[in-house]
Amino acid sequence: MHLEGAVRGRARFHAQAAGRAGMSHFPFTEARPIEHGATLPPCADVVVIGGGVIGVCTALELARAGQKVVLLEKGRIAAEQSSRNWGWVRVQGRDLAEIPIMLEARRLWSDLDADCRGRTGLATVGVSYLAATEAKMAGYAAWLESAKDFGLDTRLLSRAETSAAFPGAKRAWQGAMSTPSDMKAEPWVAVPELARLAASEGVAIREGCAVRALDIAAGRIAGVITEAGRIACDAVVLAGGAWSSLLLRRHGVNIPQLSVRSSVMATGPMAQVHSGAASEPGMAWRRRSDGGYTIAWGGQAELYVGPDAFRALPKYLPVMREDPGGFRLKPLAPKGFPDGWTTPRRWAEDQPSPFEAQRILNPAPNTKGLAQAARQFEAIWPEAGPVKPVARWAGMIDVMPDIVPVVDSIAALPGLTVATGMSGHGFGIGPAFGRIAARLVRGEDPGHDLSRFRYARFSDGARMDPGPAI
Numbered sequence: 001m002h003l004e005g006a007v008r009g010r011a012r013f014h015a016q017a018a019g020r021a022g023m024s025h026f027p028f029t030e031a032r033p034i035e036h037g038a039t040l041p042p043c044a045d046v047v048v049i050g051g052g053v054i055g056v057c058t059a060l061e062l063a064r065a066g067q068k069v070v071l072l073e074k075g076r077i078a079a080e081q082s083s084r085n086w087g088w089v090r091v092q093g094r095d096l097a098e099i100p101i102m103l104e105a106r107r108l109w110s111d112l113d114a115d116c117r118g119r120t121g122l123a124t125v126g127v128s129y130l131a132a133t134e135a136k137m138a139g140y141a142a143w144l145e146s147a148k149d150f151g152l153d154t155r156l157l158s159r160a161e162t163s164a165a166f167p168g169a170k171r172a173w174q175g176a177m178s179t180p181s182d183m184k185a186e187p188w189v190a191v192p193e194l195a196r197l198a199a200s201e202g203v204a205i206r207e208g209c210a211v212r213a214l215d216i217a218a219g220r221i222a223g224v225i226t227e228a229g230r231i232a233c234d235a236v237v238l239a240g241g242a243w244s245s246l247l248l249r250r251h252g253v254n255i256p257q258l259s260v261r262s263s264v265m266a267t268g269p270m271a272q273v274h275s276g277a278a279s280e281p282g283m284a285w286r287r288r289s290d291g292g293y294t295i296a297w298g299g300q301a302e303l304y305v306g307p308d309a310f311r312a313l314p315k316y317l318p319v320m321r322e323d324p325g326g327f328r329l330k331p332l333a334p335k336g337f338p339d340g341w342t343t344p345r346r347w348a349e350d351q352p353s354p355f356e357a358q359r360i361l362n363p364a365p366n367t368k369g370l371a372q373a374a375r376q377f378e379a380i381w382p383e384a385g386p387v388k389p390v391a392r393w394a395g396m397i398d399v400m401p402d403i404v405p406v407v408d409s410i411a412a413l414p415g416l417t418v419a420t421g422m423s424g425h426g427f428g429i430g431p432a433f434g435r436i437a438a439r440l441v442r443g444e445d446p447g448h449d450l451s452r453f454r455y456a457r458f459s460d461g462a463r464m465d466p467g468p469a470i
Contacts, residue, residue, distance in 0.1 A: 089105070165178065208359070260301040406421050
């Protein structure tokens with residue numbers, strides 16, 4: 001009881017410190033003190049690999065179902081894309097197969113925020129996509145028509161309605177697509193809060209502990225080999241984000257997963273120009289709980305070319321033909337990145353792995369792109385004052401060629417469930433895919449049609465049909 005009280009006390013301290021510090025300790029690095037250092041048990045029912053939003057929510061759901069769960073994170077909870085994203089919790093603009101799952105995710109976010117006593121920063125603020133051209137409006141109209149059976153509150157705004165919704169803007173848009181019920185949360189606060197919730201409900205979380213390999217016996221999962229020793233288990237959930245493909249390839253499971261760089265910045269407190277989240281060509285923004293704005297550069301996705309990029313090229317050709325300018329190729333993946341030219345693809349279980357060499361994927365941001373986004377924001381909202389960044393960062397978004405994830409049990413390796421390749425959509429939908437992954441582990445009905453997200457689509461001759469890029 002004394003230990004449990006101490007853990008809860010530390011959790012309260014970290015939550016209070018995060019609130020006081022604002023952005024001062026973000027992005028997370030290895031210098032961040034380890035908060036979760038659970039002793040590794042010799043066995044568990046399920047081991048979850050990856051301490052992002054998907055892994056944390058999966059572990060929480062499994063613990064609530066009575067499972068003995070260990071969650072292993074090579075670096076720090078939410079240190080990669082789960083804290084570096086825009087913080088949008090949106091239904092708008094998603095692939096049709098994701099919409100019912102996202103509707104469940106919004107409900108789960110509300111429940112989880114209540115469980116966390118309101119500390120995730122969740123709020124219903126609305127999301128708007130602003131259109132500079134009639135062609136863009138036509139694209140929004142086409143998406144809305146395709147999603148009409150879901151009963152969404154999304155609507156198209158005329159030019160006059162858009163001007164009224166964004167008073168003071170020094171730009172005249174042709175119109176917008178807007179969903180008032182869409183939400184936001186503060187990702188660098190929310191996911192660590194969810195991890196504290198999971199730990200309080202029995203999940204053994206260990207930060208700074210990489211999984212080097214899956215332990216396979218008689219053709220199925222028998223455990224995991226970590227840098228701190230073996231844990232026996234019958235089921236593993238891999239939610240490793242940009243690192244998933246590297247671990248899977250070691251065991252003969254190949255997915256055409258790549259990662260692209262996205263750059264973001266945070267301003268200090270500014271005059272409120274819009275309370276919600278919005279995007280226009282070249283830039284997106286969201287007002288934060290601390291009065292500042294998170295501003296993202298909306299330029300081309302930046303793909304560092306490595307060995308996996310060449311292997312996966314045939315699967316990406318359809319999306320490249322559809323949007324030939326959508327990717328900006330960078331010549332070499334940095335040393336230690338998942339698709340780096342010198343990153344080992346094979347390693348011994350008793351030797352350090354690539355996951356230990358790069359505990360936290362922390363790419364440098366595109367400062368020129370962010371400066372461009374800042375100028376764009378200032379041009380639209382000159383009365384808000386100059387944009388003064390207090391933090392700049394980048395994240396590596398794990399992507400799939402059809403811009404939807406893999407969420408499936410791997411038939412060739414019984415006991416393994418994969419939830420990865422969220423393609424920049426993972427933060428908002430994370431609680432629902434976590435619940436789905438937990439149900440797959442337990443052999444239960446996932447509650448949704450997952451055919452769009454099946455692993456076999458990359459080998460069964462299915463056409464790579466990219467989801468909406470709006």
